[in-house]
Every structure is written in structure tokens, then in C-alpha cells.
Amino acid sequence: MESATPYILFFCGAGIIGSFFVGFMVGWFGNDLVYTFLSRNNQPLMHPEMFDQNGNILPDEILAVRFENDYEPDEDDDNNE
Secondary structure, eight states, X not given: OOOSHHHHHHHHHHHHHHHHHXXXXXXXXXXXXXXXXXXXXXXXXXXXXXXXXXXXXXSSSXXXXXXXXXXXXXXXXXXXX
């Protein structure tokens, strides 16, 4: 009676190679689906006050304000004492 070892090694090796191939293909297509989903949602969100009644952007009427923190309250307290 022949030993079953060569058959076991062959089917285990084929299973490992097949599993690697299936995992590679699932990962490839899964990455493509995730990339498509994430790139679809990359449009920046804009506030509704930036648009007119027709949905066009109003670049001339947008005001940007920048506050700088140069005020230190300790300076005023030293002068009052």
C-alpha cells in the first residue's frame, strides 16, 4: 500500500497557493471598491451662505476674518498695581 504523504503534500500546497491567489484577488477588488467610495466623497463641504438662489458661488461677497492673539491680560494688570 502506498503512502498518502505525497498526496497530502500536493493538496496542501495547492490549497496554500489557491488561498494566496484568492486572497490577492479579494484584496485587489476590495481596495478598488474602497478607493472608489473614498474618492467619491472627497468634495469639500461648502456652507449654504456661499451660494446665491441659483446655486452659483458668490466669490465677491464672502468675508474672511482672522483674529490674532496678541493681547496678553497680564500687561494691563501690571500697570494698575
